Amino acid sequence: GRLLVNGTVDQNVSGVGDVSDLEINKASGNLIFNSSVVVSRKWTHTTGSIVWNSNAVAFNGATGTIVNGNFYNLVLNGTSLILTITNNTIVNNLLTATALATLNGSPVEVRGNVVLTDTSWGGTSKLLFNGTGLQTNTGAGVCGVTMDVNKTSGSLDLGANLTLLGATADLNLIAGTINCGTFTLTVPRNFTQTGGVFNGGTNTNTISGALNVSVGNFNATSGNLTVPNGAITFAAGVFNHNNGTILATGATSRAYAFNNNTINHLTLSGTTLATIVTFSQPFTIAGKFTYTLATLNLVSGTISLTGDLSARGLSAGTANYTFSGTNVQTIDCNATTGNIGSVTINKTGGSLNITNTPIFIKNFTYTAGVVNWGTSIAKFGQVSTTNNPIIISNGLQYGNVEILTGTADTLTLTGDMIVNGSFNMNVANIINGSSFRLRGNITVTDVAQTGTTNTIIDGTTDQTITGAGTLPGNGATETIINKPSGNFTLLSNISFSNTGQDLRVVKGNINLNGFNLTVRDFYRVFDKMTLKGSETITVNLLTTPAVTNPQFTISATSSTIEYIDSAVIANITKHSKSFYNLNLGAGKTHEVATGVGNGITVNGSFNSNGSAASRSVLRSVANASVAWKLTLVGTSNLADKVDVKYSDASGGALILAMGSVD
16 A cells, blocks of 8 residues: 655654555655665655665565655666656665666666666666766666766766667766776667767777767777767767777668777778768778778768778778878778779878779879889779779889779879789770870770870880770870880780871880781881781771881881791781891791882891791792892891892892802
């Protein structure tokens, strides 16, 4: 039944029994507890002074109500207890949640310590920690409601792992200090800090909702701060990373605003590339930045990286990654989904080491620092999007490079792009600006580009080219071979097919190697061209030889034409009738067309790579019994290295072909 305590003098409570309903309504005098009391249903404190003598009130029923509670110790110990708080309830010393089901209604003000034993409860109430001294939590249970910390002094120190439980349970730091120490903190929903100091300690902090700090100091754990799906916002206040890691590994798209703070390690991942992570403010990552199976939307500002980057996802938006560490940094990216947005390299110390296959889909700017490309293949552009990337090289030399910009993209080179490794012109549209300077092997897949950029092939070692595409260059900007040493060898038929595209061999040897060469406009050879003699050279849509084709020039004062491969019969006049230096192949048959207007002229030196035992053969086309004409303006070094048949050299200098067999 109901027990009403309303005497006007001091009254005492003692014994070990319990009461269903207890109402205190004393106009005067004290209610003195000499022992603890068990209430099974309802506690009402209307008015009157209570002396607790360190005793407790315990609730053990199935349904309970507290109206205006102000306890010393409060124990909740009913397995199926549903307790409703009407007006705030205050617990001055110790709140013990041994067993309960639901805590609803107004907040419970905890001004002392709390012991949490029950591992499964919830409700609409909250625990408000507002004591002025040190408060602690102990026990292996959970807090099933929202927890507010609003302390004018003192701190809440975890004395055990603290887990909030429930779909509506938040942790709100309004004022005061939370010290996690060596214990874990788990929040199923949001953590909001509007004041005070949060010290994450050394163990894992998990916030499954949003992390929002608007005022105060947030000192992160030195372990993992796990925020799987929620937004992270540092609107103001101070964030100290404490050398910890932020882990965000959920499938939900989310937004981060770090407000120019510095974080240590950041690991992001989703379940698919549909997981979009948006960064709206600049910040610095001092440690390692890892993102996997997620799409980063970098809205604005700069992400300054002084540590490593590991990318296994997509990157979009207009923000910029700046690599600025003074230590050694690494970029490690996946070949298909490891792409990076706009990048700036500005290092005053250490090197930036590139591994695997980074995909630079937007602007790329090099300012300073050592870049080690290793065996990586750096891809520039993204076929599926239009980003109009700009590459600013400032003298940087690249390793292996692949161009794969969108089919509607304009790629702009500011400063020559010097490629020491392999180069693959995979997909491109418009390319403007400075030159590609290629010093390794070349693969051409894209069949047409426009724009003002040209290509210079200037490696000092042997280079090859293969593929069905072409290299950048047009009528205004030639494709140039300018090799101080080494050969440039075709491994397939090659077509320089851009509108108005020219090819000029300024220095070095272009070896057609038995493959056909097509040049859309002008083809000029000022140094060396090596052929087997079976190739077809098409210049300005014509296959006629130099001299008769005004856009096909073999210099009469500097060029060298050399024939190789004794297994192939060479038709010399197929490619030109006038030469500066002409070198014949050892053991090889060379044929010259006869008749009016045919024959060959050598203005420089006439040489053979053969010997008396492996002579070069000179004869008319198809071994016809008709004299072919030779006009030697220069000098002959043939001596005993040739066999000559039906020749007429009367138009030039005397030639000795010693031991020649007709």
